[in-house]
Amino acid sequence: MPRDTQQIVRALKGRKLRVTPQRFAVYANLLDRTDHPTAEQILDDLNRDAPTSSQATVYSSLQALREVGLVREVLLEEGIRRYDANVAPHHHFRCEACGTIEDIAWDEIHVSVGRLRPGLQVERYEVTVHGRCESCGQ
Numbered sequence: 419m420p421r422d423t424q425q426i427v428r429a430l431k432g433r434k435l436r437v438t439p440q441r442f443a444v445y446a447n448l449l450d451r452t453d454h455p456t457a458e459q460i461l462d463d464l465n466r467d468a469p470t471s472s473q474a475t476v477y478s479s480l481q482a483l484r485e486v487g488l489v490r491e492v493l494l495e496e497g498i499r500r501y502d503a504n505v506a507p508h509h510h511f512r513c514e515a516c517g518t519i520e521d522i523a524w525d526e527i528h529v530s531v532g533r534l535r536p537g538l539q540v541e542r543y544e545v546t547v548h549g550r551c552e553s554c555g556q
Contacts (some may be wrong), residue, residue: 427488440471444479445488448503454492454510456500462535484540494519494546509545515554 425446430437447460455463456460457476462473480501483489492500494512509522527547531540 426488430482433486435482435486439477440477441479441482443471444476445483445503448483448489448501449489450519451503454494454500454502460501461463494521507542507544509547511547511549511551513551513554514548515550518551518553520551 424441425444426482427437430441443464447463447507448455453459457473457480460480461467461471461473461476480491484491487502487505487553489501489506492502492503492510494500494510504521505522507524509524511520511522512518522545529543529545531543
């Protein structure tokens, strides 16, 4: 996860995307979080002190950041898009009771994709584990 301003600028300019304060603000918000927020949650955060961002700006910023590989979209529940600045391979755990989302290290889950039917070519995969966290486990 690049935190260096110049790395972010190079990533955006490398794809011929504009470098804007809004994109930096969205990315900075994601870097400071581990809860995999929705675009609406990011918007609320950015506008908490000074309402200056619009929903369209947040969505377009997220799209640009995804396009350059700084952010990934995470689908852990039907119809809800969440975002993560951790683009390194990893899996997720989602508590079905409270909704808490937690990263799981890539090497904690072993999946064999060697037994897929012939003709299927795996490019990437991600596992989402659903259950209850220790707070909700009773």
